Amino acid sequence: MADKRMTAEDAVATLTDGMTVGIGGWGSRRKPMAIVRAMLRSPITNLHIVSYGGPDVGLLAAAGKIGKLTYGFVSLDSIALEPHFRAARQACSIPQLVELDEGMLQWGLYAASLRLPFLPTRAGLGSDVMRINPHIKTVVSPYPDGEQFVAMPAITLDAAFVHLNRADARGNAQYLGPDLYFDDLFLNACAPGRRFVSCERVIATEDLLKEGSIHTLKVNRSMVDGVIESPNGAHFTTCEPDYGRDEAFQRDYAKAAADPVGWSAFVDKYLSGSEADYQKAVAR
Amino acid sequence: MSETDSGPATLDEICVVACAETWRGDGEIFASGMGPVPMIAARLARASFEPDLLISDGEAYFVANDLRVGGGPDEKLVEGWIPFRQVFDTLAGGRRHVMMGASQIDRFGNENIACIGPWEKPKAQLLGMRGGPGNTINHATSFWIPSQTKRVFVPAVDVVSGVGYDRAATLGPWVAAHHEIRRVITNMGVYDFETPDHSMRLRSRHPGVSVDEIVGATGFELVIPASVPETRLPTGEELRLIRAVFDPNGVRKGEFRS
Numbered sequence: 106m107a108d109k110r111m112t113a114e115d116a117v118a119t120l121t122d123g124m125t126v127g128i129g130g131w132g133s134r135r136k137p138m139a140i141v142r143a144m145l146r147s148p149i150t151n152l153h154i155v156s157y158g159g160p161d162v163g164l165l166a167a168a169g170k171i172g173k174l175t176y177g178f179v180s181l182d183s184i185a186l187e188p189h190f191r192a193a194r195q196a197c198s199i200p201q202l203v204e205l206d207e208g209m210l211q212w213g214l215y216a217a218s219l220r221l222p223f224l225p226t227r228a229g230l231g232s233d234v235m236r237i238n239p240h241i242k243t244v245v246s247p248y249p250d251g252e253q254f255v256a257m258p259a260i261t262l263d264a265a266f267v268h269l270n271r272a273d274a275r276g277n278a279q280y281l282g283p284d285l286y287f288d289d290l291f292l293n294a295c296a297p298g299r300r301f302v303s304c305e306r307v308i309a310t311e312d313l314l315k316e317g318s319i320h321t322l323k324v325n326r327s328m329v330d331g332v333i334e335s336p337n338g339a340h341f342t343t344c345e346p347d348y349g350r351d352e353a354f355q356r357d358y359a360k361a362a363a364d365p366v367g368w369s370a371f372v373d374k375y376l377s378g379s380e381a382d383y384q385k386a387v388a389r
Numbered sequence: 390m391s392e393t394d395s396g397p398a399t400l401d402e403i404c405v406v407a408c409a410e411t412w413r414g415d416g417e418i419f420a421s422g423m424g425p426v427p428m429i430a431a432r433l434a435r436a437s438f439e440p441d442l443l444i445s446d447g448e449a450y451f452v453a454n455d456l457r458v459g460g461g462p463d464e465k466l467v468e469g470w471i472p473f474r475q476v477f478d479t480l481a482g483g484r485r486h487v488m489m490g491a492s493q494i495d496r497f498g499n500e501n502i503a504c505i506g507p508w509e510k511p512k513a514q515l516l517g518m519r520g521g522p523g524n525t526i527n528h529a530t531s532f533w534i535p536s537q538t539k540r541v542f543v544p545a546v547d548v549v550s551g552v553g554y555d556r557a558a559t560l561g562p563w564v565a566a567h568h569e570i571r572r573v574i575t576n577m578g579v580y581d582f583e584t585p586d587h588s589m590r591l592r593s594r595h596p597g598v599s600v601d602e603i604v605g606a607t608g609f610e611l612v613i614p615a616s617v618p619e620t621r622l623p624t625g626e627e628l629r630l631i632r633a634v635f636d637p638n639g640v641r642k643g644e645f646r647s
Contacts, residue, residue, distance in 0.1 A: 131473060158517075176517060177517060177518060177519060177520075178516050178517035178518065178519045179516075179517060180516055180517075185516065186514070186515065186516065190514065191513075191514040194504065194511055194514035195511055195512070195513065195514055197509075197510055204503065204508075204517055204518055205518060206518050206519075206520060206521065206522040206523045207473075207477070207518075207519055207520045207523065208477045208480075208481070208520065208523040209522075209523070211474070211477060226481075226523075227481075227523070227526045227527060227563075227564070228481075228522050228523030228526060228527070229522050229523070229526075230522070230526055230552070230560050230564065231522075231526065231549075231552040231556040231557055231559070231560050231564070232518070232521065232522035232525075232526075232549050232550060232551070232552050232556075233503070233508065233548050233549040233550070234518055234522050236549075237508050237509075237548075250563070252561055252563055253560075253561065283448055283449035283450065283470075283472065284448070284449045284472035284473060285472065285474075286472075286473060286474075287473070287474065
């Protein structure tokens with residue numbers, strides 16, 4: 106049986122420029138930040154990022170690594186507006202944007218996970234989502250209601266990264282917090298080969314039910330190609346119940362992001378070395 | 390208890406009660422409030438006159454007790470689970486009435502929280518579409534605007550996130566039957582769309598605010614009835630609930646520009 110453990114660098118090394126990469130979590134909640142930091146250290150570029158965006162999108166945008174972004178929002182939750190994303194949007198520095206309703210994004214991932222070309226939904230009808238995304242078409246019900254729906258196209262991923270609380274070496278993974286968000290859909294929307302789970306701790310299979318009920322095992326090993334043990338790997342976003350958001354650090358991040366000098370100092374202090382260097386710098 | 394705890398109702402409390410009133414009659418649905426004032430309002434509505442409402446903690450739980458805003462895990466009496474996926478299912482099923490913010494709104498209730506200026510080159514990026522399109526097309530939506538000005542009440546929004554009545558009217562009978570922008574509450578008054586063409590109407594003005602002041606802070610033609618009532622004052626019990634139970638730390642006051 107396969108031992109799928111690897112490093113964040115191994116996982117990121119499977120990416121090539123221009124790939125469509127899904128990132129799990131929600132806003133500033135349980136984001137695979139150690140993976141994002143590995144992306145920042147790699148030469149990879151021109152990525153199509155698909156995300157319920159938080160600092161993952163902000164950091165990758167600030168580093169100029171996003172060629173295309175598919176999103177429903179980008180926010181730090183306790184700080185409403187993501188400063189790097191805001192700056193990137195206002196400077197028009199992200200070449201291609203697909204802005205969706207939150208539910209449309211879910212539907213696109215779900216369609217991909219079911220191997221359907223689209224799923225019908227009412228979300229988007231009448232809004233400017235349809236104006237700014239002329240590639241999204243509508244479909245008419247073949248039944249007597251004859252209603253028109255948005256035909257939300259599948260968002261098929263080349264790679265997917267999520268951060269969960271626990272996993273075994275084979276890729277069975279567990280969330281212990283209150284919400285899985287759409288992490289299973291990100292994994293299922295991706296063809297086998299580049300589906301990665303980072304986790305707080307790799308544990309033995311027989312220990313999977315020690316900390317949570319069967320309902321916490323929503324990610325099974327057929328959905329996962331690589332397991333990255335990454336303690337504090339969601340920092341500075343939430344990873345309940347292991348840790349909450351580092352609000353003080355997030356405030357520093359947002360403040361630093363607001364001006365180039367501050368940001369350059371922030372990068373020097375936190376983002377210029379390895380993940381181990383980062384963890385050392387943020388331990389306080 | 391400090392002196393304000395027994396003092397007369399202040400503007401923030403009048404607004405909380407006006408927001409709570411939007412859920413009156415809703416029954417057993419998810420009363421979802423985005424931000425402090427709508428959250429306090431939803432909780433107040435359940436505690437005061439709409440006891441079957443479902444209230445979330447803003448994360449992933451339905452709570453059965455009267456929870457203060459920012460209340461910790463130990464304070465929650467959990468009665469259900471409402472992770473984001475369930476929120477999406479609930480809203481598509483129509484068992485929800487949400488109160489959201491609006492950076493811009495027009496006379497038919499089209500709402501923008503995405504960005505200011507052209508979407509292709511925004512002057513100011515805001516949150517993005519978020520759930521506006523799906524919320525407004527599926528169930529009742531109300532809006533809370535803490536600072537009404539002509540830059541917020543605009544002739545036309547820059548980007549349509551939440552769908553207003555003029556656009557909904559083009560989308561067929563199902564949408565016509567389920568789309569509802571119920572109320573808009575601001576620091577100046579309460580508005581609805583109960584007019585023949587569903588254009589915005591002044592429903593009440595908050596105490597001390599004149600119709601002229603409201604018109605001066607509105608960038609479109611507002612329907613103004615011959616007689617405009619004053620927004621009702623909170624009852625003593627509502628004031629007690631707001632001050633002592635739901636928001637003892639005065640989080641709500643942070644939404645108002647001093």
